[in-house]
Amino acid sequence: METGKKKTSLKKMSKKELVSLARKNGLKVNTSLLKNDLIALLLTIDNKTAQPQKAVKGKSRVRAEKKQTAKELKIAAPPKVETPAALVEASKFYEGPATPDQGTEAYDVPDSYNRNLLVMMPRDPHWSYLYWELTSEHIEANKLKLSDSESAKLILRMYDVTDVIFNGNNARRQWDIDLVGNPRNWYVHLGVSDCDYIAEIGLIDKCGRFIALARSNHIRTPRDNMSDLIDEEWMMVEEDFEKMYRLSGGYDYNRSSAEISELLAKRWRFDISSGGISSSGSGAQPRDKNY
Amino acid sequence: MEKGYLSLVLHAHLPYVRHPEHENFLEEDWLYEAITETYIPLIRIFDGFLNDGVDFRITMSITPPLAHMLSDELLQNRYLRHLERLIELARKEVERTRHEPAMNRNAHMYLNEFLDVRRIYVEKYDKNLVAAFRKFQDAGKLEIITCGATHAFLPLTFERATKAQIRVAVKSHERHFGRKPNGIWLPECGYKPGDENILKDEGIRFFIVDTHGILHGSPRSRYGIFAPVYTRNGVAAFGRDVESSKQVWSAEEGYPGDFSYREFYRDIGFDLDFEYVKPYIHDQWLRINTGIKYYKITGNGDYKEPYDRRQALDKAAEHAGNFLYNRQKQIEHLQGFMGKKPIILSPYDAELFGHWWYEGPDWLNYLIRKLHYDQDIVRMITPSEYLRENPQNQVVNLSLSSWGHKGYCEVWLESSNDWIYRHLHIMAERMVELAEANPTPDLLRNRALNQAARELLLAQSSDWAFIMKTGTMVDYAVKRTKDHITHFNRLYEQIRNGRIDEGYLADLEYRNNIFPDIDYRVYRSTT
Numbered sequence: 072m073e074t075g076k077k078k079t080s081l082k083k084m085s086k087k088e089l090v091s092l093a094r095k096n097g098l099k100v101n102t103s104l105l106k107n108d109l110i111a112l113l114l115t116i117d118n119k120t121a122q123p124q125k126a127v128k129g130k131s132r133v134r135a136e137k138k139q140t141a142k143e144l145k146i147a148a149p150p151k152v153e154t155p156a157a158l159v160e161a162s163k164f165y166e167g168p169a170t171p172d173q174g175t176e177a178y179d180v181p182d183s184y185n186r187n188l189l190v191m192m193p194r195d196p197h198w199s200y201l202y203w204e205l206t207s208e209h210i211e212a213n214k215l216k217l218s219d220s221e222s223a224k225l226i227l228r229m230y231d232v233t234d235v236i237f238n239g240n241n242a243r244r245q246w247d248i249d250l251v252g253n254p255r256n257w258y259v260h261l262g263v264s265d266c267d268y269i270a271e272i273g274l275i276d277k278c279g280r281f282i283a284l285a286r287s288n289h290i291r292t293p294r295d296n297m298s299d300l301i302d303e304e305w306m307m308v309e310e311d312f313e314k315m316y317r318l319s320g321g322y323d324y325n326r327s328s329a330e331i332s333e334l335l336a337k338r339w340r341f342d343i344s345s346g347g348i349s350s351s352g353s354g355a356q357p358r359d360k361n362y
Numbered sequence: 363m364e365k366g367y368l369s370l371v372l373h374a375h376l377p378y379v380r381h382p383e384h385e386n387f388l389e390e391d392w393l394y395e396a397i398t399e400t401y402i403p404l405i406r407i408f409d410g411f412l413n414d415g416v417d418f419r420i421t422m423s424i425t426p427p428l429a430h431m432l433s434d435e436l437l438q439n440r441y442l443r444h445l446e447r448l449i450e451l452a453r454k455e456v457e458r459t460r461h462e463p464a465m466n467r468n469a470h471m472y473l474n475e476f477l478d479v480r481r482i483y484v485e486k487y488d489k490n491l492v493a494a495f496r497k498f499q500d501a502g503k504l505e506i507i508t509c510g511a512t513h514a515f516l517p518l519t520f521e522r523a524t525k526a527q528i529r530v531a532v533k534s535h536e537r538h539f540g541r542k543p544n545g546i547w548l549p550e551c552g553y554k555p556g557d558e559n560i561l562k563d564e565g566i567r568f569f570i571v572d573t574h575g576i577l578h579g580s581p582r583s584r585y586g587i588f589a590p591v592y593t594r595n596g597v598a599a600f601g602r603d604v605e606s607s608k609q610v611w612s613a614e615e616g617y618p619g620d621f622s623y624r625e626f627y628r629d630i631g632f633d634l635d636f637e638y639v640k641p642y643i644h645d646q647w648l649r650i651n652t653g654i655k656y657y658k659i660t661g662n663g664d665y666k667e668p669y670d671r672r673q674a675l676d677k678a679a680e681h682a683g684n685f686l687y688n689r690q691k692q693i694e695h696l697q698g699f700m701g702k703k704p705i706i707l708s709p710y711d712a713e714l715f716g717h718w719w720y721e722g723p724d725w726l727n728y729l730i731r732k733l734h735y736d737q738d739i740v741r742m743i744t745p746s747e748y749l750r751e752n753p754q755n756q757v758v759n760l761s762l763s764s765w766g767h768k769g770y771c772e773v774w775l776e777s778s779n780d781w782i783y784r785h786l787h788i789m790a791e792r793m794v795e796l797a798e799a800n801p802t803p804d805l806l807r808n809r810a811l812n813q814a815a816r817e818l819l820l821a822q823s824s825d826w827a828f829i830m831k832t833g834t835m836v837d838y839a840v841k842r843t844k845d846h847i848t849h850f851n852r853l854y855e856q857i858r859n860g861r862i863d864e865g866y867l868a869d870l871e872y873r874n875n876i877f878p879d880i881d882y883r884v885y886r887s888t889t
Binding site for chain 1: 577788
């Protein structure tokens, strides 16, 4: 590990941790030293002999030979996942509760690619994700077309275009979303599954005049329940299908079928919003930390 | 005569992690651990079946990055170095624990295990595990299927990039396994309507979807998930069985959570003195797992008792019997109801067996032997065999789905990872643009174009988004994503400007050497 790298990781430690690290490495230090002094001292020792034990946060570990009780030992916390399958998948990448820095710092990636576009992706039956890029020239040029450009604000206009060849005016329903806080992406609640959607991003003035700056691709949201369509060639009585569906794990065993459809539908509907509308500014720099 | 079929599908995958520029690299341990704990134990039980004349059928997806890493000389040698260190540590442990009988038994267990792993790896298969899996394939026992080239989550990947993911995968598969794959494990079971057309173009006959992909299909599936369905173009889809999945997957309700089994989160890399374990963990400042774990799950709290191998094996045998009994009951019931033989398809991450659930390979060993010797209600089958025997199936339009939490795209599209898509999408667009604009490049430009394709593919691994979401090793996942984005963008500019930096290119080729015979023309629309 190069000195610069080591310095960075030392800087992240608390003064108390630095003191104990220095003492562990045979340096005679006392707590009156400044943090920077401690770092400078630690940098003088050979890289390989200094081991800041980030994983244990300065707490000294019990010796191998010492009798250990479970309480003394910190058991590594498992990764945060929701399903058993995800827990297994996460275990493939699990080497312990703390992760070291390795190699060089990550590159910065561009915030934008100097284009004007809007992209929509289906997240689940009821939500979609949109990201966009708009150049300031494009926005300014279009602002001029509005009679009241002062009041112009950026909105998303959503169109339900199920069974429609969309021409800009014939959506089955449409609604607008105010984009508060200059975001670069947004999660949109669509409401109805198994439908087609298109979105536009554009400027609207207080008279309600709208100018689209970019139109998205088209998406179709997945179904969230069983189809009403029963294939003619494979006709079967409802009772049979219900049973097949249940045996296939479509719903819990001890519930009635009315409860079940509700259960299934509920699973994907409004409770799906975890962290949904939290999009402002999460663009290409998801954290304020530099990688 | 059997009353139904059981199809066990093991999805073996790790993202491509290979860092020749570092002498030691922590994330390479993902592969080493999986080799020691999963791939070799699986190979060992498969060899046992062959030796004992136990007929068996397993389906495994071995993804292109995994196959590539398993055949890579640098990683093979590094794995051996890793294993030698582990053996050395296990020897020390045998000595250290000599006064603690329970621990000492476990220390011996690990030492013997690692020595046997080395025997299989070096002596039996000459470090080539792809050849080992291929042997079982050629014996007709193992059906090996492919996956996306780098495990891209396809529902969030646009068409041309999806096509490249599939085509590159099929080619890589053919190179490693000597034949074209009949089937594919769609990464994360992620299916979006229309992808079957790409699969068909590449000669793939079946894929696997999560339960609701079929149950929410239209028209309704006559047999639920107990028979495959055809998409409009005749590519078959098999659905995941919920009941058998739960029994094996679930840490609470399932077998792996049994208190007799080994505790995963309790490793001597953390339990013992730092100075003592330091030489065996990493050339870094941090503690990590070593793979030596002495405790059993014991209970729900922090209190842990020493692992008892004998007790754990008895449990694995009992659980195998229980699993078989439940499948027999399930199949008998379904068969009576359906009037035809049901197929129960149970997919698992391969790394569940051994890495996560230490006794998993033993369980599988017991299960398959019981299936062979003790009964004739359930017959093991591969999807290809099933389709040969049952060519007629219902046609259903499947629903977009995945096996991730909540069943759709949210795991890979949420606030921690959604920033990647604006980059991945433009990279794919630019790759198409480059491929169209450069039909007959000179040698250097050809190399740059191929490397750009590799960087794009590597950036697309769903693993990075998954890791960002789960919160461990996040920095690495972010860095890998940003690195590949940056490499790609630089190559793009260089190719467009006609000023290719050969030194830079050669360095990327040396580091990111996956898909040696890739042809960037896979991104052309005319091919």
